Amino acid sequence: MYENIASNKRKTVFLIIGFLIFIGAIGYAIGLYFEYRYGANGGYSIALMIFALIIAIAVSFWSYYGSDKLVLKLVRARQLQREQNPRVYYMVEGLSIAAGLPMPKIYIFEDNGMNAFATGRNPSNSVIVLTSGLIDNLDDSELKGVIAHELSHIKNYDILLGTVIVVLVGMVAIISNIILRGFIFGGGRRRSSRSSGGGVLSIIFLILGLILIIISPIIATIIKLAISRSREYLADSNGALITRYPAGLANALRKISARGKIEAANNATAHLFIANPFGKKSKNFFSNLFNTHPPAEERIKRLEKMALGVGVK
Amino acid sequence: MLTGIIVLLIVVVAILLVLLFAGIGIYNSIVSLRNKADNAWHQIDVQLRKRYDLIPNLVETVKGYAAHEKETLQEVINARRLGIDAKTVTDQSKAENMITSTLKSLFAVSERYPTLKADQQFSKLMEQLNGIESSIAYARQFYNDMIMKFNTRIQTFPGNMFAGMFKFEKKDYFEIEEPAAREPVKVKF
Numbered sequence: 138m139y140e141n142i143a144s145n146k147r148k149t150v151f152l153i154i155g156f157l158i159f160i161g162a163i164g165y166a167i168g169l170y171f172e173y174r175y176g177a178n179g180g181y182s183i184a185l186m187i188f189a190l191i192i193a194i195a196v197s198f199w200s201y202y203g204s205d206k207l208v209l210k211l212v213r214a215r216q217l218q219r220e221q222n223p224r225v226y227y228m229v230e231g232l233s234i235a236a237g238l239p240m241p242k243i244y245i246f247e248d249n250g251m252n253a254f255a256t257g258r259n260p261s262n263s264v265i266v267l268t269s270g271l272i273d274n275l276d277d278s279e280l281k282g283v284i285a286h287e288l289s290h291i292k293n294y295d296i297l298l299g300t301v302i303v304v305l306v307g308m309v310a311i312i313s314n315i316i317l318r319g320f321i322f323g324g325g326r327r328r329s330s331r332s333s334g335g336g337v338l339s340i341i342f343l344i345l346g347l348i349l350i351i352i353s354p355i356i357a358t359i360i361k362l363a364i365s366r367s368r369e370y371l372a373d374s375n376g377a378l379i380t381r382y383p384a385g386l387a388n389a390l391r392k393i394s395a396r397g398k399i400e401a402a403n404n405a406t407a408h409l410f411i412a413n414p415f416g417k418k419s420k421n422f423f424s425n426l427f428n429t430h431p432p433a434e435e436r437i438k439r440l441e442k443m444a445l446g447v448g449v450k
Numbered sequence: 451m452l453t454g455i456i457v458l459l460i461v462v463v464a465i466l467l468v469l470l471f472a473g474i475g476i477y478n479s480i481v482s483l484r485n486k487a488d489n490a491w492h493q494i495d496v497q498l499r500k501r502y503d504l505i506p507n508l509v510e511t512v513k514g515y516a517a518h519e520k521e522t523l524q525e526v527i528n529a530r531r532l533g534i535d536a537k538t539v540t541d542q543s544k545a546e547n548m549i550t551s552t553l554k555s556l557f558a559v560s561e562r563y564p565t566l567k568a569d570q571q572f573s574k575l576m577e578q579l580n581g582i583e584s585s586i587a588y589a590r591q592f593y594n595d596m597i598m599k600f601n602t603r604i605q606t607f608p609g610n611m612f613a614g615m616f617k618f619e620k621k622d623y624f625e626i627e628e629p630a631a632r633e634p635v636k637v638k639f
Contacts, residue, residue, distance in 0.1 A: 227584060237486075237489075
């Protein structure tokens with residue numbers, strides 16, 4: 138429990154440091170590229186690196202304090218008041234008491250797909266987000282299971298890492314895209330306009346750039362995978378300990394896995410959801426490699442074992 | 451010879467230091483568990499107080515429609531008084547169980563008064579009460595979980611040594627006494 142919290146905080150720090158290094162390196166590389174291309178010597182690379190670092194630090198701060206709001210905007214969620222849906226409100230209130238957490242805010246977004254996630258930077262600043270499809274189609278025990286699962290993510294500080302990742306990984310993806318385009322078009326022009334002098338250096342830069350471009354989305358994806366899979370199992374079992382009814386979450390997962398597709402989800406937010414928001418994926422090797430969620434069947438199996446009293450610690 | 455003694459001394463001091471730090475760690479973990487249990491008790495208390503505040507309203511509303519159900523109403527009021535005055539966890543849990551059961555009979559009585567059931571205020575209070583009751587149940591679950599952790603820590607080795615030395619005492623569970631309440635919640639599909 139406490140090891141998980143510490144590990145999530147540590148990972149968040151590493152992630153932010155990694156992000157700073159990544160952005161700084163890109164700034165430096167672009168600076169070197171300009172120095173080489175326009176023949177200016179010195180200054181550019183360092184200046185660009187510092188500039189990039191300042192931006193990266195600002196983005197990191199913002200991702201810590203503001204990314205939950207960004208995520209809520211991305212899916213167009215609105216806050217739920219007690220009068221609007223007392224059933225859900227009291228459920229969240231009661232379960233957060235059982236989990237020993239301050240009550241999170243509840244947000245709803247209109248989507249027929251059944252899914253849920255939690256966001257925020259710590260338990261006192263946390264939000265549980267549910268789709269209207271989820272609320273309408275699950276019975277009380279199932280909905281409690283889902284809410285308890287999300288509360289476990291909050292308790293474990295998974296939400297901090299998950300939400301910061303949305304912003305940082307999103308930035309990395311955007312930057313790689315820009316560089317990729319810059320190299321393809323810029324590279325082409327340069328080859329045609331310049332004489333062959335210094336061609337070796339140019340080729341080295343081109344290769345370095347290409348490596349960076351190919352590697353960065355893969356790194357970004359691997360980070361997402363590393364944080365997501367085992368912690369889903371953990372949140373499942375912790376959630377079941379809160380409701381004392383593993384079958385509730387198991388039934389919910391069965392329904393969700395059949396109808397979990399969310400329109401508003403994309404690659405940057407997928408890992409937040411309780412179940413894969415892209416719907417049933419193909420049995421393709423690659424789609425499994427890049428999948429952020431363990432298979433629902435396996436999660437249901439583990440929960441049912443728990444219900445039988447096997448594997449409960 | 452002298453170096454032998456020095457090495458021995460260093461080893462002994464090192465072992466003592468390790469023991470000391472382990473001891474501090476265990477002691478702190480017990481205190482932190484005790485604070486968590488106290489906090490969990492506070493959570494129950496908050497919910498109970500919400501219910502105490504709600505009961506007079508409820509009684510007044512029912513009185514307006516069913517004034518001659520004095521006995522049932524009085525029982526609810528008495529049980530509430532008992533709850534407010536309770537000093538120990540055991541007394542408190544007894545009083546709360548009594549409140550829950552007297553409220554149940556109050557609702558049973560209210561079934562006989564269709565105009566009362568149709569009252570807006572009454573149904574609003576009922577809804578709030580249901581919410582509070584489930585919160586009480588969850589708070590009790592959390593409290594009992596914390597108590598179990600605390601009690602286990604001070605009853606097992608090495609926590610039991612500290613419990614003796616620093617007078618950590620076993621805490622009481624918040625019990626449910628009605629047999630009906632012990633049954634698991636039935637799930638409808």
